[in-house]
Amino acid sequence: MRKDKILVIGANGQIGSVLTKALRAAFGNDAVIATDIRNAVDQAPFELLNILDADRLAEIIDRYKITQIYHLAAILSAKGEANPRGTWNINMEGLFNVLEVAIAKKIDKVFFPSSIAVFGTKSPSIATPQDTILNPTTVYGISKQAGELWCNYYFERYGLDVRSVRYPGIIGYESAPGGGTTDYAVEIYHEAIKHKQYECFLSAHTELPMLYMPDAIRGTLQLMEAPADQIRSRTSYNLAGMSFSPAEIATEIQQFIPEFKISYKPDFRQKIADSWTKSIDDQEARKDWGWKPDYDLHSMTENMLENLYKEYKEAV
Ligand code: SER
Numbered sequence: 001m002r003k004d005k006i007l008v009i010g011a012n013g014q015i016g017s018v019l020t021k022a023l024r025a026a027f028g029n030d031a032v033i034a035t036d037i038r039n040a041v042d043q044a045p046f047e048l049l050n051i052l053d054a055d056r057l058a059e060i061i062d063r064y065k066i067t068q069i070y071h072l073a074a075i076l077s078a079k080g081e082a083n084p085r086g087t088w089n090i091n092m093e094g095l096f097n098v099l100e101v102a103i104a105k106k107i108d109k110v111f112f113p114s115s116i117a118v119f120g121t122k123s124p125s126i127a128t129p130q131d132t133i134l135n136p137t138t139v140y141g142i143s144k145q146a147g148e149l150w151c152n153y154y155f156e157r158y159g160l161d162v163r164s165v166r167y168p169g170i171i172g173y174e175s176a177p178g179g180g181t182t183d184y185a186v187e188i189y190h191e192a193i194k195h196k197q198y199e200c201f202l203s204a205h206t207e208l209p210m211l212y213m214p215d216a217i218r219g220t221l222q223l224m225e226a227p228a229d230q231i232r233s234r235t236s237y238n239l240a241g242m243s244f245s246p247a248e249i250a251t252e253i254q255q256f257i258p259e260f261k262i263s264y265k266p267d268f269r270q271k272i273a274d275s276w277t278k279s280i281d282d283q284e285a286r287k288d289w290g291w292k293p294d295y296d297l298h299s300m301t302e303n304m305l306e307n308l309y310k311e312y313k314e315a316v
Pocket of ligand 1: 076077078114116140167168169170179180183
């Protein structure tokens with residue numbers, strides 16, 4: 001057995017930063033090499049990496065004798081619409097660079113995050129199955145669907161052990177999301193504490209699938225640790241936690257902060273949210289590798305507010 005040496009690409013991002021910490025806790029600090037296009041303040045070992053630079057990627061892999069890659073760098077749904085071709089380039093060329101180097105350097109395992117953005121208006125909108133009609137309408141969703149298929153291709157054709165989940169909107173207190181349609185569900189907690197009010201960019205009853213960060217991290221590590229023969233899907237697994245609308249999360253927050261008020265001013269992100277499904281069925285992940293979320297809307301809200309209160313207090 002080779003000693004695990006893990007490369008995280010996009011380690012400053014919303015998921016990347018928390019995942020890097022979890023990987024360091026599990027594998028040892030120096031077994032995890034964080035990389036990002038922007039410098040990190042509190043990460044070491046860390047290397048600057050633009051995922052479009054395949055030579056630099058190969059060089060880092062050689063230097064640190066990398067055996068696993070978590071490829072988290074991508075442009076998300078809302079931001080991606082401002083520059084469709086640029087987003088396609090970063091999301092797809094970035095993935096190809098990872099898949100190609102993984103073959104060339106005989107990497108043991110690769111993680112590729114997909115998203116609920118692969119679903120579209122023709123997918124069943126309640127309890128959406130894993131294998132179903134996919135008609136994504138955002139460039140981000142199209143790149144994730146294509147990415148899933150390419151991962152499967154590299155598995156079938158070259159035997160690359162690549163694994164993937166479709167993340168719903170991810171909510172956490174340790175990091176900020178950037179450029180997504182589900183970002184409101186993080187912002188709302190910060191604003192509830194700071195200003196006791198929030199203007200939401202989605203309408204009151206827009207229900208979307210969501211997942212609390214600790215569950216997302218645990219699920220990701222669980223998938224990557226599962227024996228290879230249990231991974232029956234090499235495109236991507238649906239991963240569900242909870243589903244709620246802005247009105248429902250506001251009501252939940254009001255249980256803890258009664259004076260909290262929400263108002264609605266839907267923008268271009270409403271159309272993106274409307275194209276996605278309301279809830280997803282994750283029975284394949286449960287069956288194949290034992291996935292099960294711990295948090296629901298209530299327990300997540302309690303935990304989010306408790307941790308954010310602590311953070312804001314410490315910051316004063
Ligand atoms: N959170 C992502 C987004 O909103 C979905 O994967 O773009």
